[in-house]
Structures are given as C-alpha cells and as structure tokens.
Amino acid sequence: MMRHLLSTAGVSRDEALLLLDTAEDMAAVSGREVKKLPTLRGRTVVNLFFEDSTRTRVSFEVAAKRLSADVINFSAKGSSVSKGESLKDTAQTLAAMGADGVVVRHQASGAPHTLATSGWIDAGVVNAGDGTHEHPTQALLDAFTIRRRLHGSASRGKGLDGVRVTIVGDVLHSRVARSNLWLLTTLGARVRFIAPATLLPFGIDGWPVDIGHDLDEAIDERPEVLMMLRIQSERMHAAYFPNEREYSRQWGLDDSRLSRLPATTMVMHPGPMNRGLEISAAAADSPASTILEQVANGVSVRMSVLYHLLATGEDA
Amino acid sequence: MAARTVLQAPDIQRAITRIAHEIVESNRGSSDLVLLGIPTRGVELAERLARTIERIDDTAPLVQRGALDVTMYRDDLARRPIRAPKPTDIPASGIDGKTVVLVDDVLMSGRTIRAALDAIGDIGRPRAVRLAVLVDRGHRELPIRPDFVGKNLPTARSERINVRLSDTDGVDEVAVEGGEA
Numbered sequence: 001m002m003r004h005l006l007s008t009a010g011v012s013r014d015e016a017l018l019l020l021d022t023a024e025d026m027a028a029v030s031g032r033e034v035k036k037l038p039t040l041r042g043r044t045v046v047n048l049f050f051e052d053s054t055r056t057r058v059s060f061e062v063a064a065k066r067l068s069a070d071v072i073n074f075s076a077k078g079s080s081v082s083k084g085e086s087l088k089d090t091a092q093t094l095a096a097m098g099a100d101g102v103v104v105r106h107q108a109s110g111a112p113h114t115l116a117t118s119g120w121i122d123a124g125v126v127n128a129g130d131g132t133h134e135h136p137t138q139a140l141l142d143a144f145t146i147r148r149r150l151h152g153s154a155s156r157g158k159g160l161d162g163v164r165v166t167i168v169g170d171v172l173h174s175r176v177a178r179s180n181l182w183l184l185t186t187l188g189a190r191v192r193f194i195a196p197a198t199l200l201p202f203g204i205d206g207w208p209v210d211i212g213h214d215l216d217e218a219i220d221e222r223p224e225v226l227m228m229l230r231i232q233s234e235r236m237h238a239a240y241f242p243n244e245r246e247y248s249r250q251w252g253l254d255d256s257r258l259s260r261l262p263a264t265t266m267v268m269h270p271g272p273m274n275r276g277l278e279i280s281a282a283a284a285d286s287p288a289s290t291i292l293e294q295v296a297n298g299v300s301v302r303m304s305v306l307y308h309l310l311a312t313g314e315d316a
Numbered sequence: 317m318a319a320r321t322v323l324q325a326p327d328i329q330r331a332i333t334r335i336a337h338e339i340v341e342s343n344r345g346s347s348d349l350v351l352l353g354i355p356t357r358g359v360e361l362a363e364r365l366a367r368t369i370e371r372i373d374d375t376a377p378l379v380q381r382g383a384l385d386v387t388m389y390r391d392d393l394a395r396r397p398i399r400a401p402k403p404t405d406i407p408a409s410g411i412d413g414k415t416v417v418l419v420d421d422v423l424m425s426g427r428t429i430r431a432a433l434d435a436i437g438d439i440g441r442p443r444a445v446r447l448a449v450l451v452d453r454g455h456r457e458l459p460i461r462p463d464f465v466g467k468n469l470p471t472a473r474s475e476r477i478n479v480r481l482s483d484t485d486g487v488d489e490v491a492v493e494g495g496e497a
Contacts, residue, residue, distance in 0.1 A: 018400055025385065025401045034438040037388040067388075156403070307388070312398045 004116040004125040008136045008183035019304050020144050021156050026303040040069035043100040050076040050106045056128050060103045063302035095121035101310045109133035124309040132173050139179035141301040145290050161188030166218050169229035169278050172199045176270045194218045198240040227268040228253050228279045258283045266290050325488035331466030336368035338464050346373045350411050352384040354420045355402035359383045360481045362419040380407040389431035411440040421479040423449040426460035
C-alpha cells in the first residue's frame with residue numbers, strides 16, 4: 001500500500017478495491033453503539049486547511065476521531081499563515097510537533113505533492129483537494145456510493161465495470177471531476193464529461209473520456225450515474241458563460257430533465273450545492289439523489305484511507 | 317519443507333462434535349448462545365459448531381452465529397504489513413446478556429483473543445465470553461486460556477500450524493510444517 005494519497009491517477013484497481021472494501025467495514029462501525037476503533041490510538045493527524053471547507057474538514061476530523069487518533073485542526077485563517085508563513089515553515093512546525101499524518105487542502109495544485117516529497121515532514125500526506133488538480137477521497141467516496149447503490153451489501157470486491165458515469169458542469173475548475181475520471185476509469189466505469197466548451201480544461205484530448213456539450217442528449221442516453229458539479233464562482237476570474245440563468249437553462253439539472261431520467265439513475269453532487277443553478281431543489285431532494293449518502297460515506301472512506309496510510313509503522 | 321499431518325478429516329469432525337457437546341453441556345442447553353468466529357477459519361468453524369449444536373440439541377432450533385474481525389484492535393498493527401480487515405457480522409439480536417463463544421482455529425500467543433475481547437466490549441455486554449479453539453499450540457504471552465479445545469498440540473515456535481477446512485480450502489486437515497529437522 002502507498003504511503004501518501006495525493007492523486008487517484010496512480011492508484012491501481014487492487015488498491016482502490018482494498019480501500020473501498022475496508023470502507024465497508026468502517027461503515028459498519030458507524031452503525032454501532034460505540035462508534036470508535038482503537039486503531040490509531042496515540043497517532044496525531046493534522047488537518048491543514050489553507051482553503052475554506054466545512055464538510056471535508058469535518059469529515060476527516062470525524063474519521064480520525066473514530067479511529068482514536070488525536071486531531072489538530074489548523075486553518076490558514078487566524079494562523080501564522082495569514083502573517084506570511086511559508087508552507088515549508090508550517091510543515092516543519094508540524095513535524096516538530098510529531099504529526100503522523102497530514103490532511104492538506106491548498107489552493108495551489110501540487111501543494112500536497114510538495115509536502116509529501118520535500119522531506120520537510122515525515123508524515124503520511126492525504127490530499128484533501130489541491131487547486132484544480134485532485135481530490136482523491138471525494139472520488140473514493142463517490143465510487144463507494146455508486147457501488148453501494150448498485151450492489152448493496154454484496155458490494156465487497158466488486159468494481160464498476162460497464163457503469164456509465166456522466167459528469168456535468170464546471171470540469172475546468174473541478175478537482176473532483178479529475179479524481180473521479182482516473183479512479184472510475186480504473187474501476188472499469190465509462191466516464192463522460194458534459195460541459196460548455198469554455199469550462200473544459202486545455203489538453204483534455206488525451207484523457208480517457210468522452211466529451212459532449214449537450215446535457216439533453218446525455219440524459220437521453222440514460223446513464224447509470226449523473227454527477228452535477230458545482231459552479232466554482234470563486235475560481236472564475238473571467239466570463240465563462242453569459243449569465244447564471246443561461247447556464248442553468250443549458251447545463252442545469254432542472255425538474256423537467258429530472259423527470260426524463262430513468263428511476264434507476266443516481267444523481268450525485270460533491271457539495272456544496274448551488275440550488276437552482278447547477279441542480280434544482282427537487283433534483284437534490286429526490287430519491288435519485290445520493291447527496292446525503294455521499295456525506296455519510298465520506299467518513300467511512302476517509303477512515304479507510306487513514307487506516308491504510310497510518311496504521312502501519314514501518315515500510316511494509 | 318516437510319509437512320506432517322496431525323489431524324485428518326474424521327479427527328476434525330470428532331473434535332467439532334465433542335466441543336459442540338461440551339458447549340451445550342456447560343451452557344445447559346443452547347439458548348442465549350452466540351458463536352462468533354474470528355476470520356478466516358474461525359468463521360467456518362463457528363458455522364460447523366452451530367450446525368452440530370442444532371443437531372444435538374433440538375429444543376432450541378437456531379443457534380446465533382456470526383463473524384468478529386479483530387484487525388482494527390490488534391496491538392501489532394505498527395509492526396506488520398497492513399492487513400485488510402474482514403467483514404464483521406453480528407447477529408441482529410445482538411450479544412447483550414448472551415453467552416458468547418469465540419471460535420478460532422489456532423490459539424498461540426493469545427493476542428488475537430485479547431483483541432477480540434476489546435472488540436466485543438465495543439459491541440455489547442455479554443453475560444459471559446468463552447473461547448473454543450481447534451488447536452492449542454501453547455506459547456501464551458497473555459493470561460488467556462481456552463474453555464474448549466479440539467487438540468493440544470505442543471510445538472516449537474519455529475514450526476507453523478496449517479489448518480485447512482473444507483469450505484475455505486477444500487479439505488479438512490491440520491498439518492505442522494517446518495521447524496528444525
């Protein structure tokens with residue numbers, strides 16, 4: 001098993017299945033009266049968040065605490081980072097405090113990689129979202145959610161072979177779309193991106209993905225999974241589409257599009273949602289929606305990742 | 317490496333039948349009994365014990381059984397290559413107030429059982445916990461002793477005990493391997 005989780009691109013099918021199967025066991029713990037395992041007792045996990053986040057940080061915090069690790073939350077606001085401390089100094093400070101694992105979110109793509117390979121700190125690094133690069137645990141929890149909806153309690157050991165996943169919206173800024181593309185493809189799914197041409201990344205031609213621009217056409221293909229991405233206004237420093245109403249009309253999952261989907265299609269969203277923009281309230285709250293399952297599964301998947309990265313002491 | 321077979325299929329079946337009788341006897345029947353096997357082969361042993369108990373004690377037709385994975389409770393996680401946990405499956409009626417019989421194939425250091433006791437404590441509060449093993453090979457490192465033993469098998473530390481069971485491995489057999497010749 002790997003020592004860091006920086007990207008889903010290098011994760012093999014066996015490793016991915018191991019992480020997902022372990023998450024199944026972790027999910028069982030969440031249903032018990034004592035929702036805690038002693039596995040990481042005495043280990044320290046630092047949540048190092050340079051970018052705003054509620055659900056991911058809380059999810060990692062709950063995951064680490066359920067494994068009995070000590071958790072230190074460190075956010076850029078109100079810390080020395082806002083006084084101009086560099087990533088290197090922050091990392092060395094955490095190393096001196098004896099962190100065993102660092103969960104890092106950073107606005108710069110590649111920051112977790114730097115942290116893992118620089119030698120500033122000898123801890124397992126989990127990428128919790130870096131710039132527009134990757135968000136591996138989100139992809140794992142999405143794969144876990146899809147697998148559970150498809151196979152229920154018989155999910156263990158199964159991949160996602162032949163499952164058609166259509167990812168819609170702001171692919172350009174989406175680390176979720178990238179991580180999902182690599183992981184879902186590794187697990188055997190067929191991924192499609194549907195987006196306005198302005199919101200597709202440069203150089204996408206070499207990726208193992210079908211590209212389309214028409215959401216209605218994509219819905220008529222009746223995919224098993226429709227994943228709506230958030231419009232990331234905070235990263236949009238140019239006009240990528242005329243206005244929000246125009247975007248919503250062309251690429252939003254509204255009530256009429258929802259009604260055309262087969263009942264078996266699952267509607268996913270990584271959150272936080274812009275209700276009424278990329279997804280209507282009815283779609284978000286419909287039985288097809290997996291959005292709350294995704295949040296619950298996030299804890300199980302992150303427990304699995306922390307276990308595999310941190311439970312072993314020596315290089316195994 | 318030479319492997320020496322010490323228990324063959326009929327021996328194993330006889331041991332399971334005897335342990336089943338002993339469990340029913342000490343529990344005064346098979347009510348409020350939960351057999352929890354420790355993966356991998358403890359689960360199959362628990363299943364076979366449960367079926368045998370159902371056969372010999374027809375007053376209570378269904379013996380509760382399940383699987384208890386202890387990977388997350390081990391004290392040697394940091395010293396070994398990482399292990400993938402196996403499923404834990406506790407009967408829906410729970411273990412509170414019941415007599416839990418832990419079932420494993422080989423008892424040696426006792427550390428697995430220590431971990432299992434911790435795991436049980438997080439799941440519920442049984443009236444009593446007992447331990448049944450197919451083979452007790454000695455070399456205890458903790459104050460733990462089995463209540464029901466298939467066979468006591470004194471071994472050298474350097475030897476390996478291989479338990480094979482029909483559902484898991486296609487054959488019933490206990491063999492000793494290795495050690496100084």
